[in-house]
Amino acid sequence: MxxxxxxxxxxxxxxxxxxxxxxxxxxxxxxxxxxxxxxxxxxxxxxxxxxxxxxxxxxxAAPAPTPAPASARQAVAPEDWVLLHTDGASRGNPGLAAAGIVIYGPGAGANRPELHREGVALGVLTNNQAEYRALLLGLAAASRLGARRVELAMDSELIVRQLEGRYKVKNAGLKPLYEEARLALTRFVAWRARHVPRAENAVADALANEALDSL
Missing domain, CATH: 1.10.287 (Helix Hairpins)
Incomplete structure (x- = not known):
């Protein structure tokens, strides 16, 4: 035993x-x-x-995410936009879940520098709960980097449309997470969100699945 x-x-x-x-x-x-x-x-x-x-x-044991180096923490000027990719994964829905987060600095396309990445185990959640938790972790990481303007890129159309106010949040299990996300967004000077194809969110997706595989 x-x-x-x-x-x-x-x-x-x-x-x-x-x-x-x-x-x-x-x-x-x-x-x-x-x-x-x-x-x-x-x-x-x-x-x-x-x-x-x-x-x-x-x-x-799953390794703890590595904190962003000091150079990255100082890389974002107040007027800069950062690009935040997040993804939540749940095996079982609800089931064991994890988040993947990637933050890119100012720039265009492949010229954007990567400032931060991590995969985090979340416990037992639904897919949509995991998406919101991933977003909250990503916003916190962006804030630690000094970002004041953030562009969200997620492959969950539901979450993006709820954040934009185009879809109502009817699920009782999502409402607290939605409200927490909206509050977190008010700490930024400006934000915008867009729904992206899964292929465009591949890095965040891979980080979430790596965190799940490590459990």
Whole structure:
């Protein structure tokens, strides 16, 4: 029987004593880990503990997203527009979900510099909930980069049209996320959104699926 050491007290916890929804709980905790401001040694210790609790080797744990380098954090001037690609993926709908985020700096086409990318495990969500969570994480990352103007690129037509006010948000599970996204957008001087083909959102999609594969 595989066992995992408890976080406190050094005791041994039998996997049989853990809740049946442990995989979903671990996925959620790994997603939250990415948002904690921890020293590298403590981040690694937390990752190892989560891996042990899940019955994995520490090397199998999903790596935490790498913070943007200082040069990238200073690369966005207040008048610049950044391009934010986000994608949410859920295997099961609802099921284990993850987000993919890519931020490009000012420019045109292939000349846009990439400022930030990450894939983040989200826990158990529907596809549309994952799309909103990916957007919220992307907006937070853009804000940390100093962006004041953001263009959203998503392959979910539903989310784009809801943000634009063209579609009503009827699903009770989406309303809080929609309201949170609208509030996050008010922190920018200007924003615009466009629906893009899946092929144009391939990098964000790949990051989301890589995060899911690591669970």
């Amino acid at each position: 595989r066992t995992a050491r408890a976080a406190r007290g050094g005791g041994i916890v039998s996997r049989g004593a853990l809740p049946p929804d442990l995989p979903a709980l671990l996925a959620y905790l790994r997603g939250e880990r990415a948002r904690l401001d921890l020293a590298p040694d403590r981040r690694r210790a937390l990752a190892d503990w989560l891996a042990a609790l899940g019955g994995e080797s520490p090397a199998a």
